[in-house]
Amino acid sequence: MKKILNNKNTRTNLITYLVVIVAFVIMQTLYSLDMLSNSMKGYLVPICAYVSLAVSLNLLVGVCGELSLGHAGFMGIGAFSGVVIAALLKDVIASDVLRLLCAMVFGGLLAGALGFLIGIPVLRLRGDYLAIVTLAFGEIVKNLVGNLYVGIDSDGFHMAISTSRMELLEGGTYLIAGPKGATGVEKLASFPMGFVLVLLTLFVVLNLINSKEGRAIKAVRDNRIAAESVGINVTAFRMKAFVVSAFLAGMAGALFGMNYSSFTASKFNFNTSINILVFVVLGGMGNILGSVISATALYVLPEAMRGLEDFRMLLYAVVLILVMLFTWSPKVKEKTEVVSEWVKGLFYKLTGKKEVGVNE
Amino acid sequence: MQIIQYLINGISIGAVYAIIALGYTMVYGIAKMLNFAHGDVIMVGAYISFCVTNYLGAPAWVALIAAMAVCTVLGIVIEGLAYKPLRGTPSLAVLITAIGVSYFLQNAAQLIWSSSPKSFTSIVTMKPISLLDGQLVITGEVLVTVAVSALVMVGLTLFTGKTRTGKAMRAVSEDRDAAQLMGINVNRTISTTFAIGSALAAVAGVLLCSTVPTLQPTTGSMPGIRAFTAAVLGGIGSIPGAMLGGILIGIIETFAKAYISTQLSDAVVFSVLIIILLVKPAGLLGKQVQEKV
Structure with a gap:
């Protein structure tokens, strides 16, 4: 046991799981004691979805070193396909939890499959070009899904890209109605299910990072040419990370979608992709626990500032810029070091302890 | 005949994209950063022009110059406050800061001018030209837009090719460290690039809103993304590439529609x-x- 705890990776992983589990237990207890406000209850599922999205994007951006600006596209695919599957399985599977699970798995698989397809061309590109193509992919998905019509009637399942080609028999319903988005969605999502998704995401991503594949992926990130020359199949490993990340984003999207009775494709636009990227960068690239915490905090922050109304997003923007300046700027770093040295000195003076390591 | 009309419309909107794309491409070439706030500078330029013509009753050319002046200052301020401290850090850090700036500009515009769309009066007063018994109509906006973007393109090519500052810009984009060793003030060169890019954004904003007359705080974001696509399509960092990419994207978009x-x-x-x-x-x-x- 001691040996396991001495391994730094294992220790950080255990801490990550522990934080998530403790947070879940606390929130669930408060929930069952009915001590949460209604708005707080509404945040729980989206937070779980965004945590999974941030962690899965971190696999791509932080661990793999590929800047992706189209994560919301995968999320959207998961959300819309999940809704359709949940509606189709309504008469087949009675249990809500099982149906949600099917929807999430299907959403994830579809997103993963599309991730594979788009990965073939995308992964030939590097750096900023890869970012542009993922951006383009996200916009294409938003645009196509925003014009997709899916409906069921007594005849069966219908799908078309415009209203004129789609006629439902009497009693049929639209599941996805073009620009109006998915309507009449059953709210199957629940907080425990979100927790399970977060755990699954953490399990998959953490295991991948600390496996042979993960080390290869990190090698590719740090120096692609060197990695290639020691015999690592760069494209295969990048593809693996890309597909896993898309799969998890699809699952999170399905959960997210089924938390609302209706949603439109514009919910999964460029801004959403960017928001998830902000979670990852502020949480620390490659730092999984950081992603979990920053996704939670940054999702709640603008919501909690609703009282400020119009100033809310302005303040968010300022906070974002300041945080980036404080964490990255070399000049600010120097200054904060001076301040922290000064505080340390003061602390030692006050406690009467001799300063260690500085004077000696 | 219809097809030629579409082609003309496509070139017109493409010329606007090209001017925006020039701003993206120059900044990318020199600072190696994706400046996502560029689209919102366009929006600010359009609002300034709108205010000057509607509230002060000034003529169109005054509005255009005012918009360019404000945007130039804005570009320099943004660069100095938000991007300069982060020089030499990973590009992702600068990217997120640029996104922060973009959010800031959009929300500030929403506070100042409210989110309800304003109808922008075109700055072009020229009458449309009808050809072939009215089968082919070329509006004044189309002519002005195409002429302006051609002018900008030629001007920029001459500027980067002939002037000292322009040559310094090319040197910095080629190799920043070597340029510094040759005595080029890298920081000032980057600031100049932002100033030029932002002034171009103001021009693009006024032309864009003359063609598509609704103005709201999010006006700049979608043309911004399209122009960015155009810059990449033409080869980011290349001035003729941005022009070609912009026109192509405009034509493709119009034909697809x-x-x-x-x-x-x-x-x-x-x-x-x-x-x-x-x-x-x-x-x-x-x-x-x-x-x-």
């Missing part, structure tokens, strides 16, 4: 981008840089 579907034009434009990048990974006129080991 006319012949395929109005709603799906975005999907068509971005699919074309992906396909072209597959064939030419550095864009149409971009340089393929071989990585050194």
Whole structure:
């Protein structure tokens, strides 16, 4: 046991799981004691979805070193396909939890499959070009899904890209109605299910990072040419990370979608992709626990500032810029070091302890 | 005849994209950053022009100059406050800061001018030209837009090719450290680039809103993304590339709207981008840089 705890990776992983589990237990207890406000209850599922999205994007951006600006596209695919599957399985599977699970798995698989397809061309590109193509992919998905019509009637399942080609028999319903988005969605999502998704995401991503594949992926990130020359199949490993990340984003999207009775494709636009990227960068690239915490905090922050109304997003923007300046700027770093040295000195003076390591 | 009309409209909107794309491409070439706030500078330029003409009753050219002046200052301030401290840090950090600036500009505009759309009166007073018994109509906006973007393109090419500052800009984009060793003030050169890019954004904003007359805080974001696509399509960092990419994106968008579907034009434009990048990974006129080991 001691040996396991001495391994730094294992220790950080255990801490990550522990934080998530403790947070879940606390929130669930408060929930069952009915001590949460209604708005707080509404945040729980989206937070779980965004945590999974941030962690899965971190696999791509932080661990793999590929800047992706189209994560919301995968999320959207998961959300819309999940809704359709949940509606189709309504008469087949009675249990809500099982149906949600099917929807999430299907959403994830579809997103993963599309991730594979788009990965073939995308992964030939590097750096900023890869970012542009993922951006383009996200916009294409938003645009196509925003014009997709899916409906069921007594005849069966219908799908078309415009209203004129789609006629439902009497009693049929639209599941996805073009620009109006998915309507009449059953709210199957629940907080425990979100927790399970977060755990699954953490399990998959953490295991991948600390496996042979993960080390290869990190090698590719740090120096692609060197990695290639020691015999690592760069494209295969990048593809693996890309597909896993898309799969998890699809699952999170399905959960997210089924938390609302209706949603439109514009919910999964460029801004959403960017928001998830902000979670990852502020949480620390490659730092999984950081992603979990920053996704939670940054999702709640603008919501909690609703009282400020119009100033809310302005303040968010300022906070974002300041945080980036404080964490990255070399000049600010120097200054904060001076301040922290000064505080340390003061602390030692006050406690009467001799300063260690500085004077000696 | 219809097809020529579409072609003209496409070139017109493409010329606006080209001017925006020039701003993206210059900043990318020199500072190696994706300046996502560029689209919002366009919006600010359009609002300034709107205010000057509507509230002060000034003529169009005053509005244009005012918009350019404000945007130039804005560009320099943004660069100095938000991007300069982060020079030399990973590009992702600067990218997120640029996104922060973009949010800031959008929300500030919403506070100042409210989110309800304003109808922008075109600054062009020229009468449309009818050709072939009215089958072909060329509006004044089209002529002005195309003329302005051609002028900007020629001007920029001459500027980067002939002047000292322009040569300094090329040197910095080629190799920043070497340029510094040759005595070029890198920081000032980057600031100048931002100033020029932002002034161009103001011009683009006024022209864009003269063609598509609704103005709201999010006006700049979608043309911004499209122009960015155009810059990449033409080969980011290349001035003629930005021009070519802009015109191509404009034409493709107009034709997709006319012949395929109005709603799906975005999907068509971005699919074309992906396909072209597959064939030419550095864009149409971009340089393929071989990585050194």
